[in-house]
Amino acid sequence: MDRRVQRTRLAVHQALIALMLEKGYDAITVQDIIERANIGRATFYAHYQHKEDLLRSGLKDLRKQLLGYQRAALAKAGSARERSLGFSPALFEHAYSHRDTYQAIVGRRSGAIVLGEMRAMLAELVRDDLKAVPPAKGVLELPRGAVVEFVVGALMSILTWWLDQKASIPPHEADAIFRRVAVNAIFE
Amino acid sequence: MDRRVQRTRLAVHQALIALMLEKGYDAITVQDIIERANIGRATFYAHYQHKEDLLRSGLKDLRKQLLGYQRAALAKAGSARERSLGFSPALFEHAYSHRDTYQAIVGRRSGAIVLGEMRAMLAELVRDDLKAVPPAKGVLELPRGAVVEFVVGALMSILTWWLDQKASIPPHEADAIFRRVAVNAIFE
DNA sequence: CAGCTATTGAACATTGTGTTCAGTAACGTA
DNA sequence: TACGTTACTGAACACAATGTTCAATAGCTG
Numbered sequence: 176m177d178r179r180v181q182r183t184r185l186a187v188h189q190a191l192i193a194l195m196l197e198k199g200y201d202a203i204t205v206q207d208i209i210e211r212a213n214i215g216r217a218t219f220y221a222h223y224q225h226k227e228d229l230l231r232s233g234l235k236d237l238r239k240q241l242l243g244y245q246r247a248a249l250a251k252a253g254s255a256r257e258r259s260l261g262f263s264p265a266l267f268e269h270a271y272s273h274r275d276t277y278q279a280i281v282g283r284r285s286g287a288i289v290l291g292e293m294r295a296m297l298a299e300l301v302r303d304d305l306k307a308v309p310p311a312k313g314v315l316e317l318p319r320g321a322v323v324e325f326v327v328g329a330l331m332s333i334l335t336w337w338l339d340q341k342a343s344i345p346p347h348e349a350d351a352i353f354r355r356v357a358v359n360a361i362f363e
Numbered sequence: 364m365d366r367r368v369q370r371t372r373l374a375v376h377q378a379l380i381a382l383m384l385e386k387g388y389d390a391i392t393v394q395d396i397i398e399r400a401n402i403g404r405a406t407f408y409a410h411y412q413h414k415e416d417l418l419r420s421g422l423k424d425l426r427k428q429l430l431g432y433q434r435a436a437l438a439k440a441g442s443a444r445e446r447s448l449g450f451s452p453a454l455f456e457h458a459y460s461h462r463d464t465y466q467a468i469v470g471r472r473s474g475a476i477v478l479g480e481m482r483a484m485l486a487e488l489v490r491d492d493l494k495a496v497p498p499a500k501g502v503l504e505l506p507r508g509a510v511v512e513f514v515v516g517a518l519m520s521i522l523t524w525w526l527d528q529k530a531s532i533p534p535h536e537a538d539a540i541f542r543r544v545a546v547n548a549i550f551e
Numbered sequence: 552c553a554g555c556t557a558t559t560g561a562a563c564a565t566t567g568t569g570t571t572c573a574g575t576a577a578c579g580t581a
Numbered sequence: 582t583a584c585g586t587t588a589c590t591g592a593a594c595a596c597a598a599t600g601t602t603c604a605a606t607a608g609c610t611g
Contacts, residue, residue, distance in 0.1 A: 177556075177557070177608090177609065177610085178608085178609065178610095179556085179557050179558070179607095179608065179609070180556095180557070183557080183558080199475075200475070201389070201474075201475055201476075204597085204598060204599090205598075205599070205600085206597085206598060206599090214558080214559090215558060215559045215560060216559090216560080216561095216599095216600090217558075217559065217560075217561095217601085217602085217603090218557075218558050218559070220599095220600065220601075221557075221558080224600090225599095225600095283479065285475060286389075286474075286475045287387075287388070287389055287473060287474045287475040287477075287478065288389075289475075290475065290478070291471065315539055315540065315543050317540060317543065317544070318540070320524055320528075321521060321524050321525075321540050322544075324520040324521065324523065324524040325517055325520050325521060325524075325544050327520065328516035328517055328519060328520030328521075329513055329516055329517055329520075331516060332512040332513050332515065332516030332517075333509060333512065333513060333516075335512065336508055336509050336512040336513075337509075340508075351503055352503065352505060352506070352509050355503050355505065355548070356505070356510075356513050356548035357548075359547055359548055360543070360544035360545075360547055360548055365577090365578065365579080365587070365588070366577080366578065366579090367576095367577060367578065367587085367588050367589070368587095368588070371588080371589080392566085392567060392568090393567075393568070393569085394566085394567060394568090402589075402590090403589060403590045403591060404568095404569090404570095404590090404591080404592095405570085405571085405572090405589075405590070405591080405592095406588075406589055406590075408568095408569065408570075409588075409589080412569090413568095413569095
């Protein structure tokens with residue numbers, strides 16, 4: 176790929192992340208982005224149609240990685256309880272080493288589109304994952320759709336809370352908290 | 364209060380809800396609102412500073428009602444398990460009878476500010492509520508902040524899922540689903 | 552080096568914002 | 582009912598951002 180294209184794309188993506196952390200996705204204008212990335216207006220529109228288009232292209236990379244984690248987790252052995260939502264430890268590790276990016280995506284300043292896309296991505300992961308889990312037997316049969324939404328909500332909540340924390344809790348501990356509340360709800 | 368003011372405020376609020384259901388909060392312009400509400404531009408800005416200002420004023424009413432539900436629930440008798448998050452049945456009932464409004468606020472088309480405000484409101488409720496609940500004893504001590512975020516996330520998730528459902532599930536059933544996954548996580 | 556292609560910067564029409572102000576209508580009260 | 586007060590109107594305004602166009606220029610790949 177043309178080196179100029181690479182540099183432009185990188186600069187724009189970095190500008191977006193930085194600006195999201197500073198002012199939140201919604202407040203960002205294309206003007207802001209091209210100034211920060213130091214590129215011409217026409218250049219931006221040669222690459223992306225909208226601000227949103229840029230965002231989606233960034234989330235595509237994230238998606239690929241998450242799907243990779245899931246495939247790896249599904250290949251592992253263990254009890255059904257251990258294997259369900261098996262991608263979660265890797266996800267928390269990943270978030271830990273890309274704190275800035277995750278905080279920009281999932282944090283308080285984020286935008287509706289960002290959160291919506293992230294939810295959709297995670298929902299896909301969780302749905303696939305739960306295929307292996309038999310429906311919980313209890314007084315109340317939980318609808319599968321509700322369970323998926325619930326797990327995604329719990330995951331995003333814990334993730335947000337964890338990243339906002341001053342005292343840096345290690346990722347495996349944050350994951351343990353998530354699994355304690357989410358996995359409990361799924362089984363029995 | 365002046366009748367003219369009342370009519371203007373009502374028209375504007377109704378326009379907002381309708382437009383949120385049609386195109387989502389983010390896509391709405393002040394232009395849209397004043398056209399739909401059929402008022403002059405200057406009139407809008409005489410009442411509200413921004414689009415966001417209008418939104419917040421609408422959410423204030425909701426907040427009052429939710430706090431009322433909580434006070435009523437706290438006054439009731441019952442086990443700790445029953446009493447915790449005791450406002451939830453009333454909340455689901457309320458959402459059921461104001462489906463449109465809730466769908467506009469909490470639904471897929473909503474905006475980040477809307478969701479953020481709603482989260483904050485619910486977080487306040489939940490935090491107050493959980494003061495009565497002793498910390499769960501288990502292998503892992505759950506941080507209180509994490510629990511609050513988790514419960515709010517679960518509530519919003521189940522609410523969204525429920526309102527999106529075609530088959531109209533009765534509110535008490537939706538509430539049962541919520542309590543089944545959320546209360547379980549808090550106790551034991 | 553040659554040929555291709557990405558980038559530039561400036562200009563443009565369009566849309567929305569938030570403010571101002573004089574004129575008009577509707578209101579509450581006496 | 583009549584009066585004084587207050588809210589609404591509609592038009593105009595400066596400003597900021599959007600997304601497009603195009604000729605000129607710079608940088609890349611082979």
